[in-house]
Amino acid sequence: MKNKKDLFRKLAFASADLFGGGSFNIINFLYPGFLALTVGIPAYWCGVIILVARIFDALIDPIIGWFSDRTSSKFGKRRFYLIVCSPLIVGGMFLLFYPFNFPNMALRIIAVLLSHLVFIAVQSTIMIPYYSLSSEISTDYQRRASFNSYRLAFSIFSSILCVAVPGIIVGAFGDARIGYQVMSISFGVMFGLSVLFSGLFAK
Numbered sequence: 001m002k003n004k005k006d007l008f009r010k011l012a013f014a015s016a017d018l019f020g021g022g023s024f025n026i027i028n029f030l031y032p033g034f035l036a037l038t039v040g041i042p043a044y045w046c047g048v049i050i051l052v053a054r055i056f057d058a059l060i061d062p063i064i065g066w067f068s069d070r071t072s073s074k075f076g077k078r079r080f081y082l083i084v085c086s087p088l089i090v091g092g093m094f095l096l097f098y099p100f101n102f103p104n105m106a107l108r109i110i111a112v113l114l115s116h117l118v119f120i121a122v123q124s125t126i127m128i129p130y131y132s133l134s135s136e137i138s139t140d141y142q143r144r145a146s147f148n149s150y151r152l153a154f155s156i157f158s159s160i161l162c163v164a165v166p167g168i169i170v171g172a173f174g175d176a177r178i179g180y181q182v183m184s185i186s187f188g189v190m191f192g193l194s195v196l197f198s199g200l201f202a203k
Contacts, residue, residue, distance in 0.1 A: 009203060013137055014150035016082060016130050016198035019089065019191035021155030022162035023123060026187065030166055030180075031096070035112060038099050038176050045109050053116045060124055068129040075199065078133035082199030085126045086192045092122040093188030099177040126195055133202065162187070 035046045064081075071077040095115035102108045134151060138144040166187065170179035 009201065010147055010150045012198055012201035013133075013147050014154040014198075015194040016126070016202070017151045017155040018158040018194040019123075020127050020130065020158075022158035022187065023093075023191060025159050025162040026166050027096075029163055030170070034097060034099075034180055038180060039101075039108065039112060041105075041109060041112060049109065049113050049116060052113060053120050056117055057120050057124060060121065061128055064124050064128045065132065068132060078129040078136065079199045079202060081125055081129040082195050082202075085122055086196035086199060088122045089126070089192040089195060090185065090188035092119040093184040093191070094181065095119065097180040097184035099180060130195075130198070137202070 032046055032050070035041045035049065036043055041049070068077055068081060071080055073080040075083055096119040098115060100108050100111040100115075102111065134148055135144070137147045166183045169183040169186065170176055173179035173182065
């Protein structure tokens with residue numbers, strides 16, 4: 001019984017890294033092409049959008065860590081963020097791959113940039129506390145290493161899955177715009193549920 005309970009906790013803890021490992025690969029492999037070919041943004045501005053998002057990520061990470069360290073709730077200072085922010089993943093993914101089609105290119109670029117920043121904010125607000133949780137999941141070194149080995153396995157699995165499957169989903173539709181929206185919602189729901197599961201049960 002104890003072993004089953006321990007396994008359940010390890011699986012619950014590791015499940016959030018389906019989002020961590022998978023979302024990065026979806027962005028790395030699909031997002032630039034989505035911006036250039038589907039939204040129609042020039043390559044130069046695609047690069048600017050991604051660069052600004054990276055700078056924004058670097059700026060907010062320590063702020064989120066600061067808030068997480070000082071959070072007090074019945075779910076702890078880390079799991080609280082996983083539970084609260086898990087539903088936001090669906091909206092964040094949908095906005096990230098929403099094919100804005102404003103006639104004005106400037107409006108299109110601004111909309112894409114803001115949607116990317118929203119997703120980065122959601123992603124960081126989940127992953128910064130989660131990565132902190134990985135060092136706090138147990139005071140025993142061996143148990144902590146075991147928990148994190150499960151996390152790494154889930155991350156690798158999700159990374160592989162998110163290299164192959166999203167492109168297949170997008171390509172299954174005649175209209176890439178629809179394909180991206182279906183893909184983003186599908187993976188958003190999967191990521192959201194995995195993070196919520198981890199937040200509720202990774203004690």
